Each structure stands twice: as structure tokens, then as C-alpha cells.
Amino acid sequence: MTMQLGYGQIVLVGFSRTLLAPLAAELPPGCTVVIEEPDIADKRDVDTLAADHPAVGRVLRWEYQRPGAMAALLRAEPSLKAARAVLPGIEYGVTAAADLAARLGLPGAGTAAGGIFRDKVRQRRTAAAAGIPNPEYEVVGDVHAAAGFLRRIGGRCVVKPSARQASLGVRFVATPEEVEDALRRVRDVHESLLEPDRGIASEVLIESAVEGTEYSVEMLVRRGRPCFVNVTGKHLVGGEFPVELGHVVPGLPAGDARAASLIEGTALLAARSGFEDGILHCEWIVDERGPVLVECAARMPGDEIGTLITLAYDFPLTAAYLSILLGEEPRLPAGPTGGAAIRFLTASEGIVEKVAGAQEAAHAPGVHAVKIAVKPGDVVRRLASSWDRAGYVIACGATADQADMYARAAADSIQVSTRPAA
Numbered sequence: 001m002t003m004q005l006g007y008g009q010i011v012l013v014g015f016s017r018t019l020l021a022p023l024a025a026e027l028p029p030g031c032t033v034v035i036e037e038p039d040i041a042d043k044r045d046v047d048t049l050a051a052d053h054p055a056v057g058r059v060l061r062w063e064y065q066r067p068g069a070m071a072a073l074l075r076a077e078p079s080l081k082a083a084r085a086v087l088p089g090i091e092y093g094v095t096a097a098a099d100l101a102a103r104l105g106l107p108g109a110g111t112a113a114g115g116i117f118r119d120k121v122r123q124r125r126t127a128a129a130a131g132i133p134n135p136e137y138e139v140v141g142d143v144h145a146a147a148g149f150l151r152r153i154g155g156r157c158v159v160k161p162s163a164r165q166a167s168l169g170v171r172f173v174a175t176p177e178e179v180e181d182a183l184r185r186v187r188d189v190h191e192s193l194l195e196p197d198r199g200i201a202s203e204v205l206i207e208s209a210v211e212g213t214e215y216s217v218e219m220l221v222r223r224g225r226p227c228f229v230n231v232t233g234k235h236l237v238g239g240e241f242p243v244e245l246g247h248v249v250p251g252l253p254a255g256d257a258r259a260a261s262l263i264e265g266t267a268l269l270a271a272r273s274g275f276e277d278g279i280l281h282c283e284w285i286v287d288e289r290g291p292v293l294v295e296c297a298a299r300m301p302g303d304e305i306g307t308l309i310t311l312a313y314d315f316p317l318t319a320a321y322l323s324i325l326l327g328e329e330p331r332l333p334a335g336p337t338g339g340a341a342i343r344f345l346t347a348s349e350g351i352v353e354k355v356a357g358a359q360e361a362a363h364a365p366g367v368h369a370v371k372i373a374v375k376p377g378d379v380v381r382r383l384a385s386s387w388d389r390a391g392y393v394i395a396c397g398a399t400a401d402q403a404d405m406y407a408r409a410a411a412d413s414i415q416v417s418t419r420p421a422a
Contacts, residue, residue, distance in 0.1 A: 003322075005031040007057055009084040010322075013064055013097040015046045016089030018300060020053045022310070022318040030057030033080065034089070035064050035073070035096075039196040064096040065196060070103055080104070085325040088299045090194060094118050098298070107223075107277035107325050109298045116273045117280075117298035120162040121203055123269075124293075130272040132265055133292045137207040143183050146206045147176045156209040158242075161186050163202035167385045172209060172240045179206075191387070212287035214244075214294070215251050215258075217266040218301055218309060218317075219280045220332070222324045226267050228332045230309050231259045232301075233400070237346075241384045246343045248404045249308040250336050258286055265291050279321050281305070303386065304342050304394060311340035311368065311396050312403075339400030340368070343411035345390040350418035352378045357414040364413065366395040366406030372414075380418050390416050 003026050010032040012019065020032070032053075036046050038061040050056040062073050074080060086106055088097035098114025101107065109117065116122045124134050136153060139162070140146040150157050150173065159182040160170040169186035173179045186204055214236060220228040233251025237243045252259040266282040281301035283294035300306050300321065309317045313333045320330035352374045362370045372391040374380060381388050393410040397403035 002026060002028050003031075003326075004028075005084065006082070007031060008033045008079060008082060010055075011035060011080060011083045011086045011097075011100065012056075012089045013086065013100065014089035014093035015041075015044065015049060015059075016300075017049070017053075018302070018306070019087060019089055019318060020055060022306065022316065023055065023322065024053070026316075026319050026322070027055035029054040032056045033083070034059045035062050035093075036060070037063055037065060037196045039198075040194065044193050063196065065092055065200070070096055070100040073100070074103060084327075085322060087322065087325060091118070091297060091299060092194065092200065094298050101325075107327050109278050110274045110276040113270075113273040113275040113298060117275075117296055118163060120160065120205060120295050123296055124205075126273050127269060127293050130268050132269055133289060135207040135210050135292060137205055139203050140183075140206050141204070143176075143180045146179045146183055146204075149206045150174075150176065150179055153208045158207045158209050159183060159186055160205050160207070161189060161202040162205055163200060164189060164191075167241065167243050170242055170385075172242065173206075178240075189385075210285040210287055210292045210294075212285045212292070215262055215284050215286065215291075216247075216301065216305070217262050217280070217282045217284065218305065219263070219266050219270065219282065220278075220320060220324060220330075221270055221275055221280065222277055222329065224271070224276050226263075226270070227324075227330075228320065229263050229266070230313070231262055232305055232308070235343075237383060243383055243386060243388070244303060244344070245346070245389075246341065246404070246407065247303060247305055247308060248341045248400050249305070249312040249339065250400055254335060258291070261291050262286070265293065266296070269293070269296060277324050303344075304392065307369075307394060308340040308342060311394075312336045312338055312400070314338075336400075339397045339403035340394065341397075341400065341403040341407040342392050342394045343407040344392045345372070345411055345414055345416060346383055347374065347380045347390045347416035348418045349380055349382050350420045352376050352380060352416060353419050354417040355414070356417070361393060361410040361413050364395075364406065364410040366397050366403060367393060367410050368396050369394040370410070370414075374416060379421060380416070
């Protein structure tokens with residue numbers, strides 16, 4: 001059913017097909033204004049991308065990632081005061097969307113939470129103050145400080161940027177030489193199509209590595225109270241780069257004590273950060289002590305996790321999220337009706353020569369969708385972040401385990417052949 005929305009009443013901070021595509025049947029033509037950084041709008045050709053989504057009536061170019069940008073934008077564009085909801089389209093739009101919603105008196109994360117969930121250092125401090133387990137960590141400015149932290153820990157550590165996404169710059173280190181290389185690389189990570197030319201300011205964290213099983217919690221929050229929760233299970237690649245290779249929904253059976261602990265920790269982090277309305281995607285590692293916080297984002301989850309939740313619970317997660325930001329009370333499921341899973345495709349470094357098996361995989365048992373992200377002639381890089389994966393398979397099943405089995409089998413049947421680059 002199409003929502004009753006007028007022209008420009010939805011503001012999307014950062015263009016996102018992940019949000020617009022699931023809402024295609026819900027949003028009337030022209031109801032959405034997309035705010036995009038001028039550099040990014042040009043590099044991504046956002047005007048052309050937006051033309052594929054009738055709900056977008058206007059693309060407004062503005063340097064929204066600068067401090068104070070939303071106050072200046074409202075002075076320059078008073079028509080935005082007619083907005084009924086403000087959503088962050090991407091990770092880098094979270095702070096600006098929270099600020100704009102607060103200035104307009106609309107539901108949103110809240111100004112304080114909008115800053116906390118864009119900064120992994122502030123998350124660590126907020127979690128520590130709430131008694132939520134963190135790994136040991138330190139903000140470091142040079143190799144000497146990072147190597148000293150590694151010596152004090154006496155074991156494997158993780159180097160990461162404080163304000164990035166998609167595992168960019170995240171690396172396990174165990175020797176001073178690896179620390180030096182990781183710090184050099186973490187300062188030089190880029191998302192050419194998602195960051196403005198002036199760059200994105202980020203500190204560098206080094207943390208003790210937590211060995212255990214990874215999960216995430218997706219939580220809808222309305223007026224400061226959780227109203228829907230899901231736990232997602234994860235598969236990661238081994239080695240020095242912790243890239244996610246698969247997700248399973250639901251990730252734990254109903255009544256599992258681990259699920260209760262993960263949900264409790266996420267709710268506590270939401271409360272202590274002052275999070276008001278929206279969605280959280282909170283990542284955890286469970287070891288012998290219980291859940292240890294990895295990081296948390298105040299936006300729709302990536303990696304098609306939203307699609308998995310929609311399939312497994314048989315309800316439109318994205319539409320429920322938008323309803324909350326419109327000040328409404330969405331209809332929510334009592335629990336999952338089945339399982340859903342995604343497996344990502346990988347390939348050896350080099351130049352793609354051939355992709356085989358995709359059509360067969362699309363017709364395999366349980367398969368919901370197959371996406372191939374590379375084609376012959378493309379260059380495949382070392383698997384160091386989520387952006388280096390070659391595609392995915394999504395599958396459904398009567399249970400989460402069955403869905404995971406279907407997704408893995410279909411993904412394994414697809415071959416991406418490469419040759420060494422010259």
C-alpha cells in the first residue's frame with residue numbers, strides 16, 4: 001500500500017538503493033529529497049541513479065558531512081521544513097540525519113547518539129561507562145604507540161579506523177612489522193564513490209583481538225524502547241582481514257541464552273547513548289566471558305541483512321523502519337517464520353576471465369537471488385574488505401540451518417576464474 005506522503009516529505013541523507021528499492025511500492029512519486037555531497041553526486045552520477053526511483057523528486061547537493069552543515073542547509077533550503085521523516089542512506093549520513101531530524105522536531109536517533117554511532121572511540125567509551133564488555137583498546141597516533149600496545153597485550157590485536165565501514169582498514173596484527181604496515185595502510189583507505197574528495201576524518205584504534213563467534217543484533221527502537229529484535233549469525237574468512245563471507249537469520253534459536261545476552265547488551269548501549277528512534281545494527285563477538293562489543297551502527301544493516309530479515313520474518317523491515325521515523329507504530333512479527341542466509345562469492349586476485357554457474361545456481365533449491373558483481377575484464381583485488389567480494393547468493397529455508405546450507409551449496413557452484421594481472 002502506498003504511503004500518504006506529499007512532495008519532498010522524506011529526506012534521505014546520502015543516496016541509497018538499499019533503502020529506496022524495498023520501499024518502491026510504498027513511496028509515492030516525488031516524495032523523497034536526496035541530500036548528497038557534491039563530489040559524490042558527480043562521481044556516482046546520482047542524478048541518473050535517482051531517475052530509476054520515481055520516489056525521488058529532487059537531488060540536493062550539499063556538503064552534509066561538514067560540522068554545522070544541517071543548520072546552514074535549513075537556512076538555504078527552508079522547504080525542507082515540510083519534511084515528515086529524515087533517514088540516513090549510508091553510514092556517513094548518520095550524524096547529519098540525526099541532527100536534521102532533531103532540528104525539525106522529527107523522530108530520529110537523537111543528536112548525541114548520531115555522533116556516538118559514527119565514532120568507534122565514543123562507542124567504546126559509552127559502552128565502558130555502561131558496563132558493557134569492550135576489548136582492551138587504545139587510540140594511537142604512531143607506530144611506536146601501537147607497537148607498545150601490542151607488547152602489553154602479548155597476543156594478536158586488531159587495527160581499525162574509527163570512522164569507516166565495510167571492514168575497510170581493519171586488520172589483525174601479531175608482530176611489530178605487521179603493526180607498522182597496518183598503520184600505514186589504515187591511513188590510506190578510501191571509498192572513492194562514497195567519500196567526498198576532502199576525505200573523511202578518522203582516528204586509529206588498536207584493540208586486543210577477541211576470539212569467539214560473531215553475531216549482530218538488528219533492533220528497531222521507537223521512543224527509546226526496543227520494539228523488534230533479530231540476531232544474525234556470521235561466517236568470516238580466516239586470516240588477517242576479518243571480512244564477512246556469510247550471514248544467517250535467525251542466527252540463534254529462540255530461547256538461547258546467548259541471544260538474550262546480545263539483545264540485552266544492545267538495548268543497554270541504545271539507552272546509554274540516548275538513542276531515540278530508528279534502527280541499530282550492533283556487532284558482537286561471544287567468547288567464554290559472553291558478548292564483547294565490536295561496534296554498532298545507527299542505520300539499516302548492509303550485506304543484505306535487511307533482505308534476510310524480511311524473508312525470515314515475513315515482514316517489510318525497511319517499511320517498519322520508515323514508519324517509526326514517521327512517528328507511527330508499525331505492525332511487527334511475533335517471530336521468524338523460516339530462515340534466510342547469504343553467502344558471498346570470492347575469487348583469486350587477478351583479471352576476471354570467466355564467470356560460470358550463475359544461472360544454474362539461481363535455479364538451485366531454496367535460492368532467492370544471485371548477484372554477480374564482476375565481469376570478464378574486471379580486476380579482482382586481495383580480499384581485504386567487503387568491497388572486494390565478487391557477488392552473493394541469498395537462499396531461504398524452513399530453518400536457518402537449511403537456508404545456510406542452500407546458500408553455501410549454490411555459492412560453491414559458481415566459479416569466478418581469474419588470470420594474474422600483468
